Amino acid sequence: MRFASLGSGSRGNGTLVESNNTCLLIDCGFTIKDTERRLARLGRRVDELNGILVTHEHSDHIKGVGPLARKYNLPVFASHGTALYEGLGNVAVLNEVNTHGTFTVGDIEVSAVAVPHDAREPCQYVFAHRDRRLGLLTDLGSITPFVVEQYRQCDALVLEFNHDIDMLAMGPYPPSLKRRVGGDWGHLNNRQAAQLLSMVEQARLQHVVMAHISEKNNTVALAEAALQTVLERSEAAISADQDGGFDWLAIA
Numbered sequence: 001m002r003f004a005s006l007g008s009g010s011r012g013n014g015t016l017v018e019s020n021n022t023c024l025l026i027d028c029g030f031t032i033k034d035t036e037r038r039l040a041r042l043g044r045r046v047d048e049l050n051g052i053l054v055t056h057e058h059s060d061h062i063k064g065v066g067p068l069a070r071k072y073n074l075p076v077f078a079s080h081g082t083a084l085y086e087g088l089g090n091v092a093v094l095n096e097v098n099t100h101g102t103f104t105v106g107d108i109e110v111s112a113v114a115v116p117h118d119a120r121e122p123c124q125y126v127f128a129h130r131d132r133r134l135g136l137l138t139d140l141g142s143i144t145p146f147v148v149e150q151y152r153q154c155d156a157l158v159l160e161f162n163h164d165i166d167m168l169a170m171g172p173y174p175p176s177l178k179r180r181v182g183g184d185w186g187h188l189n190n191r192q193a194a195q196l197l198s199m200v201e202q203a204r205l206q207h208v209v210m211a212h213i214s215e216k217n218n219t220v221a222l223a224e225a226a227l228q229t230v231l232e233r234s235e236a237a238i239s240a241d242q243d244g245g246f247d248w249l250a251i252a
Helices: 032-041 065-072 145-151 165-170 175-182 190-197 220-228
Strands: 002-007 014-018 023-026 051-053 076-079 094-097 102-105 108-114 123-129 132-137 156-160 207-211 237-239 246-250
Touching (some): 002 032, 014 132, 032 065, 051 065, 108 145, 123 145, 132 145, 145 190, 165 175, 207 220, 207 246, 237 246
Parallel strands (some): 023 051, 051 076, 156 207, 207 237
Antiparallel strands (some): 002 014, 002 246, 108 123
């Protein structure tokens, strides 16, 4: 199994997860043209996808899902609450996901994980293939016991390092938005992300990707500093950015 990012941040998100026989797109916050371009950079075409999995209905994650699914007749997987979002529109195949359940697409087993975020019914995903597990975990404001249990044993982890507490407090956002981002239903700050890393089985981790890093309320250097306080093998960590995402990472 391997994975890559089309882009990560408040202006659009998309992640590829691939086995020998299955290729999944998780979220699509880009236009069709931009998605096609970003996929081409990773050596993939839209018609090679087996489906689109959606985490929640915020525009930076769902904006391109409906248009892409309609143009290429792709199945969409989303929670009941997310599926009710009017902006998704009609798609040919819409599979409702139990946010505490497991399903299979091709030869990849997918576990949906309910998370605290200010959306209708948000979830994140853990992917399993041949005894290897990849966790994607962004867009949550706090760490629940259920989240810890689901992500404890991963071979690779894409984890939100959204903001630095001080930068958010001193930054340009209005007070209401600062409360939302920094609240229990918002986004993980660097300290919270590091705390979660300290609670998982690090000896198993081959890759850690710092993701959804705010361009206004964080820096890669600050995220790395927090990560290095807890990660035993900091050389295993990279960051995802808004424009370039990150290239393919293989899980051995």
